[in-house]
Amino acid sequence: MSDNLHxxxxxxxxxxxxxxxxxxxxxxxxxxxxxxxxRINAFLRFDPEKIFLPSPxxxxxxxxxxxxxxxxxxxxxxxxxTCASKILAGHVSPYDAxxxxxxxxxxxAIFGQCNMDEFAFGSSxxxxxxxxxxxPWDLERVPGGSSGGSAAAVAADMAIxxxxxxxxxxxxxxxxxxGVVGLKPTYGRVSRYGxxxxxxxxxQIGSITKTVEDSAILLNVLAGHDHRDSTSANEPVPDxxxxxxxxxxxxxxxxxxxxxxxxLDPEVAKSVQAAAETFKKLGxxxxxxxxxxxxxxxxxxxxxxxxxxxxxxxxxxxxxYGLRVPAKDLRxxxxxxxxxxxxxxxxRRILLGTFVLSAGYYEAYYLKGQKVRTLIRQDFxxxxxxxxxxxxPTAPTAAFKIGEKMEDPLAMYLSDIFTIPVNLAxxxxxxxxxxxxxxxxPIGMQLMARPFDEETLFRAAFTFEQESELYKxxxxx
Amino acid sequence: xxxxxxxxxxxxVQLGTRSKLFCACSxxxxxxxxxxxxxxxxxxxxxxxxxxxxxxxxAIKVGLALSCEVSSRLKFDRKNYFYPDLPxxxxxxxxxxxxxxxxxxxxxVKTPEGGMPEKKIGITRAHLEExxxxxxxxxxxxxxxVDYNRAGMPLLEIVSEPDLRSPEExxxxxxxxxxxxxxxxxxxxxxxxGSLRCDANISVRKKGETQFGTRAEIKNMxxxxxxxxxxxxxxxxxxxxLENHERVIQETRLWNEMKGQTFSMRSKEEAHDYRYFPEPxxxxxxxxxxxxxxxxxTLPELPAGRAKRFMKDYALSQxxxxxxxxxxxxxxxxxxCLKEKGNAKLVSNWIQSELLALLNAYKVSIEKxxxxxKDLAGLVRLIENNTISxxxxxxxxxxxxxxxxxxxxxxxxxxxxxxxxxxQIEAIADRVIQANPKVxxxxxxxxxxxxxxxxxxxxxxxxxxxxxxxxxxxxxQKLK
Numbered sequence: 001m002s003d004n005l006h007x008x009x010x011x012x013x014x015x016x017x018x019x020x021x022x023x024x025x026x027x028x029x030x031x032x033x034x035x036x037x038x039r040i041n042a043f044l045r046f047d048p049e050k051i052f053l054p055s056p057x058x059x060x061x062x063x064x065x066x067x068x069x070x071x072x073x074x075x076x077x078x079x080x081x082t083c084a085s086k087i088l089a090g091h092v093s094p095y096d097a098x099x100x101x102x103x104x105x106x107x108x109a110i111f112g113q114c115n116m117d118e119f120a121f122g123s124s125x126x127x128x129x130x131x132x133x134x135x136p137w138d139l140e141r142v143p144g145g146s147s148g149g150s151a152a153a154v155a156a157d158m159a160i161x162x163x164x165x166x167x168x169x170x171x172x173x174x175x176x177x178x179g180v181v182g183l184k185p186t187y188g189r190v191s192r193y194g195x196x197x198x199x200x201x202x203x204q205i206g207s208i209t210k211t212v213e214d215s216a217i218l219l220n221v222l223a224g225h226d227h228r229d230s231t232s233a234n235e236p237v238p239d240x241x242x243x244x245x246x247x248x249x250x251x252x253x254x255x256x257x258x259x260x261x262x263x264l265d266p267e268v269a270k271s272v273q274a275a276a277e278t279f280k281k282l283g284x285x286x287x288x289x290x291x292x293x294x295x296x297x298x299x300x301x302x303x304x305x306x307x308x309x310x311x312x313x314x315x316x317x318x319x320x321y322g323l324r325v326p327a328k329d330l331r332x333x334x335x336x337x338x339x340x341x342x343x344x345x346x347x348r349r350i351l352l353g354t355f356v357l358s359a360g361y362y363e364a365y366y367l368k369g370q371k372v373r374t375l376i377r378q379d380f381x382x383x384x385x386x387x388x389x390x391x392x393p394t395a396p397t398a399a400f401k402i403g404e405k406m407e408d409p410l411a412m413y414l415s416d417i418f419t420i421p422v423n424l425a426x427x428x429x430x431x432x433x434x435x436x437x438x439x440x441x442p443i444g445m446q447l448m449a450r451p452f453d454e455e456t457l458f459r460a461a462f463t464f465e466q467e468s469e470l471y472k473x474x475x476x477x
Numbered sequence: 478x479x480x481x482x483x484x485x486x487x488x489x490v491q492l493g494t495r496s497k498l499f500c501a502c503s504x505x506x507x508x509x510x511x512x513x514x515x516x517x518x519x520x521x522x523x524x525x526x527x528x529x530x531x532x533x534x535x536a537i538k539v540g541l542a543l544s545c546e547v548s549s550r551l552k553f554d555r556k557n558y559f560y561p562d563l564p565x566x567x568x569x570x571x572x573x574x575x576x577x578x579x580x581x582x583x584x585x586v587k588t589p590e591g592g593m594p595e596k597k598i599g600i601t602r603a604h605l606e607e608x609x610x611x612x613x614x615x616x617x618x619x620x621x622x623v624d625y626n627r628a629g630m631p632l633l634e635i636v637s638e639p640d641l642r643s644p645e646e647x648x649x650x651x652x653x654x655x656x657x658x659x660x661x662x663x664x665x666x667x668x669x670x671g672s673l674r675c676d677a678n679i680s681v682r683k684k685g686e687t688q689f690g691t692r693a694e695i696k697n698m699x700x701x702x703x704x705x706x707x708x709x710x711x712x713x714x715x716x717x718x719l720e721n722h723e724r725v726i727q728e729t730r731l732w733n734e735m736k737g738q739t740f741s742m743r744s745k746e747e748a749h750d751y752r753y754f755p756e757p758x759x760x761x762x763x764x765x766x767x768x769x770x771x772x773x774x775t776l777p778e779l780p781a782g783r784a785k786r787f788m789k790d791y792a793l794s795q796x797x798x799x800x801x802x803x804x805x806x807x808x809x810x811x812x813x814c815l816k817e818k819g820n821a822k823l824v825s826n827w828i829q830s831e832l833l834a835l836l837n838a839y840k841v842s843i844e845k846x847x848x849x850x851k852d853l854a855g856l857v858r859l860i861e862n863n864t865i866s867x868x869x870x871x872x873x874x875x876x877x878x879x880x881x882x883x884x885x886x887x888x889x890x891x892x893x894x895x896x897x898x899x900x901q902i903e904a905i906a907d908r909v910i911q912a913n914p915k916v917x918x919x920x921x922x923x924x925x926x927x928x929x930x931x932x933x934x935x936x937x938x939x940x941x942x943x944x945x946x947x948x949x950x951x952x953x954q955k956l957k
Contacts, residue, residue: 073523074523075522075523081522081523083522088522091522093521093522093523094516094521095516095521095523095524097523192525193523193524193525194523194524195523196522196523197522197523197758199757200757200758201757227527228525228527229525229527230525230526230527230528230758230759230760231525231757231758231759231760307754308754308757310557310752311555311557311566311567311752311754314557314559314565314566314567315520315522315564315565315566316522317559317561317566319561319564319623320519320520320521320564320623321521321522330561334559354752357557357752357753357754358750358752359750359752362752362753362754366754
């Protein structure tokens with residue numbers, strides 16, 4: 001039994017830990033990480049001596065000491081939090097993000113910090129300043145990004161579950177590439193306090209788990225209003241595990257016509273179509289819907305999100321924290337620090353964002369971008385009058401080869417073409433495995449729901465998962 | 478050639494809330510460097526701002542007092558620029574939707590003719606924003622240090638229309654504005670501690686011209702008088718430039734108090750592009766009309782209203798009323814004197830002519846005056862009931878100021894009671910007439926001025942104690 005502890009789902013791990021102890025699970029995972037991480041590089045930092053163990057409580061806590069791994073852009077008090085950037089190397093956060101506080105209060109062990117694209121800028125985890133992450137299903141391929149470390153860790157059974165963040169697909173796309181479950185909650189569902197910002201009006205913390213049930217268990221802990229985050233929603237938090245019913249009868253599931261077009265890998269298309277058939281067979285109604293402004297989503301995203309990013313990253317200036325490159329005067333210090341501290345993609349986005357906010361360009365880019373964003377949100381509002389959920393591929397392809405898109409930013413940006421609209425609209429979405437390619441790479445499908453209707457997402461995702469049993473397949477490591 | 482100056486003022490007022498604008502840190506002045514800081518006001522990665530509602534309430538109060546339109550929607554923007562005192566590399570401010578816009582302030586300036594006409598100065602906007610930290614250079618080798626205690630302090634930036642036409646008007650505007658802010662109790666307006674700062678936009682144009690000239694923005698003035706002096710200097714400088722057939726450059730200039738001059742800091746070409754955009758961390762929200770009306774109900778009596786009341790109820794002149802209300806504590810002091818049954822007109826005179834001079838000389842503020850309102854009222858009563866003369870009272874007041882004693886106590890101690898005993902004065906009058914037969918004759922033959930001399934002699938002989946009116950009457954009678 002103890003040999004397989006690393007394979008436990010969160011649900012099972014809690015069961016075992018609450019009866020005995022989480023220690024054997026921690027030990028098994030530690031051993032596994034020691035063996036696998038040098039090959040996969042999913043963890044930036046992992047010091048078994050420095051795990052935050054929950055303090056003993058006189059009553060059972062929901063997570064019972066089970067370890068949760070954290071993407072390295074979520075602040076943990078007294079720990080380095082670097083966003084996989086040289087500019088924050090060695091930066092120790094003086095406080096806990098709200099989600100970390102919540103995990104600790106729920107009795108989780110805070111267990112290892114996951115690699116990612118630098119500042120979450122990327123779709124392959126190749127922009128990390130501390131080495132690329134490899135996909136457990138094929139070490140020559142990327143795990144997706146930016147939460148590639150979190151997804152790879154869960155897929156490789158180096159973590160029971162992990163937190164990620166999703167600005168344009170950064171949880172769902174790597175979940176899809178790694179064959180695990182990735183949830184991006186509604187914007188405002190989970191507090192952003194302590195998440196190092198990329199695109200503040202898009203960013204949302206979510207989970208990467210082995211099963212849909214685990215996703216619901218974690219959202220129960222993470223969701224809720226936070227007085228420290230003005231954008232967090234004061235909406236009631238249901239018990240999400242109650243939504244896990246194996247029943248989709250009567251659900252209306254829309255297939256957005258604009259998502260099944262050229263450029264979509266035929267194997268991916270086939271797999272998602274088959275999933276739609278499964279839903280139909282199980283009693284859901286499948287219909288075609290239209291999201292007419294989809295074609296503008298990526299462009300708008302790369303205007304508005306980078307505008308916010310350029311401003312959010314201004315604070316990394318060598319003055320208060322992080323890297324400072326000494327120079328002859330203040331100006332030079334700014335130049336040198338930011339030149340040496342930021343990687344290529346970060347610089348690209350800062351420049352782009354600075355440009356679109358500049359006097360004379362603001363109206364043409366940022367303001368117009370915001371208007372189109374409203375149109376895209378309205379697309380979804382209309383679609384959700386006809387359907388309870390929307391179903392589409394999470395990404396146009398399965399995991400691509402390492403290096404394949406690094407020289408072609410546009411191709412890289414397009415790998416988020418199906419996930420970006422969700423962030424533009426602020427709605428919740430989940431990626432779950434729906435099949436495998438002929439070369440044994442996971443394919444993910446994305447379900448999207450109305451704002452704050454994570455329950456319907458869970459219900460449909462759970463039903464499909466139980467039916468397909470794809471979660472039982474593991475990479476050969 | 479006759480020129481007309483055009484001046485607009487930007488005033489930054491630090492709102493006197495207990496905590497900062499977007500976090501719970503204390504706003505206490507004078508704490509040790511970086512004591513009043515947290516991840517939010519230090520701009521640590523991952524931290525987020527949350528609006529201090531008290532600051533919003535204060536801002537709306539000011540807006541209402543300045544007859545502004547209070548926005549129905551509250552929205553913040555980011556103003557992006559790099560400077561070490563700005564922890565996030567952006568300042569959270571309000572760009573295109575200020576909380577208050579379109580108001581006015583009535584300003585009174587003494588004219589050479591002696592009048593004090595009211596002038597309406599437009600208020601363009603008054604918006605909320607956070608303050609930056611402070612660089613410390615003194616005594617530090619190889620660099621500077623930053624104190625972030627001030628970072629995130631709530632500021633209200635009040636921008637006037639370019640309606641001011643002289644340095645005196647600019648000064649008067651600041652005095653009136655400060656008075657309003659103090660009456661609203663939203664700021665201590667302490668310029669030395671930086672809780673009130675002022676920049677001036679100044680241009681000149683030929684009289685009769687309708688277009689504005691090119692303006693310079695003047696910064697670094699540390700008092701209202703400095704604003705007036707800097708404006709005076711800058712106006713003359715610009716006129717000189719134009720008279721030399723050169724062009725005024727749009728630029729930012731710094732006032733140097735020591736040299737009494739302004740110096741160029743940066744030109745428009747070097748000006749920042751602040752890349753304003755809506756602050757995504759603070760969701761815009763609606764300010765309900767009910768909220769605004771509820772705040773309106775809490776507005777206290779303001780200086781202008783109080784001055785009108787003083788003129789009406791106490792028959793004060795416009796100027797006297799103006800002086801008394803400009804500082805809230807002075808107006809309060811005045812009204813406290815009246816509660817002690819002091820004569821309204823006399824008390825006003827005694828405060829303005831004598832007490833303020835003493836306070837100035839000893840550099841004491843009115844609320845710390847050693848002469849309490851009941852004592853000043855007591856002094857005025859002694860004058861009114863002829864216990865002492867006004868002249869004597871001028872010696873009594875400084876003694877009260879120095880000792881903190883009441884007027885009665887000092888008068889008794891020094892034996893200064895006025896002599897109003899007719900017989901005593903008649904006896905002195907007889908002696909004076911006898912000693913000055915020539916002067917007495919002069920009066921009898923119609924030289925009215927001669928009486929003053931004789932009264933003076935009576936005062937002298939009585940060591941100033943004789944009641945002058947009585948001395949007058951008795952002399953007139955005796956010399957009929």
